[in-house]
Amino acid sequence: MNAPLKKALVIDDVESNRRVAAALLEWHGFEVQLADNARAGLDLIRAEPFDVLLLDISMPGLNGMDLCKKIRQDPAMRSMHIVAYTAHVYPEDKAEILQAGFNALLTKPISVQSLREALHPVVPRA
Numbered sequence: 001m002n003a004p005l006k007k008a009l010v011i012d013d014v015e016s017n018r019r020v021a022a023a024l025l026e027w028h029g030f031e032v033q034l035a036d037n038a039r040a041g042l043d044l045i046r047a048e049p050f051d052v053l054l055l056d057i058s059m060p061g062l063n064g065m066d067l068c069k070k071i072r073q074d075p076a077m078r079s080m081h082i083v084a085y086t087a088h089v090y091p092e093d094k095a096e097i098l099q100a101g102f103n104a105l106l107t108k109p110i111s112v113q114s115l116r117e118a119l120h121p122v123v124p125r126a
Contacts, residue, residue, distance in 0.1 A: 006122065007049070008032045011041035011064070012056040012085060017108060021054050021085060024115050028123060038062035042070065045077055052122055054106065057086040057097065065100045072101035083118045085110070 008030040010021045015036070022032040030052065035041035038055075039062055045053070053071075057064040064084065071077045084102040086093075097105055104118035 006030050006051040008052040008054065009035065009041060009044055009050045010054045010085070011035045011038055011059075011067070012054070013037055013059045014056075017056065017085070021110065021115075024110065024112060025052070025054070027112075028115070028119060038064065038067040042067060045071065045080070050080055052119065053080055053082045054085040055082055055102075057084055057088055065097070068101045081119075081122045 006029065008025045010018050010025070010032060012018045012021065013036055018034045018036070022034060025032045033044060035044055038059055041053075041055070042062075055064040055068060064086070068082055068084075071080060071082065081103050082101065084097045084105045085108065086097070086105070087108045088097070089107050094105055103121065106114055106118050
């Protein structure tokens with residue numbers, strides 16, 4: 001019997017970014033859902049568990065940093081592997097992102113290799 005698929009959620013306000021991330025996650029064996037804003041993503045997370053969250057930082061309304069902090073404050077969700085999915089790569093941004101509770105940082109545009117590195121704790125053979 002095959003192991004159940006791991007579940008991933010991609011939250012990004014840019015459709016092309018969601019599609020690229022979803023395709024790479026599916027290639028790594030994930031069942032993927034998509035949300036185009038943080039509030040819609042939070043509703044999905046509250047409705048069902050995800051193993052991995054790829055979360056854009058800069059979005060209108062609730063941004064990725066604030067959503068990550070909300071998730072980390074909730075005992076039911078805090079163990080989720082959260083990857084910042086962003087174009088912000090200055091050293092001070094990276095420190096702030098990791099301090100907000102993200103497990104890893106993916107710089108856009110992502111590559112197969114950078115995704116593997118970010119997923120390594122969740123999918124050791126990725």
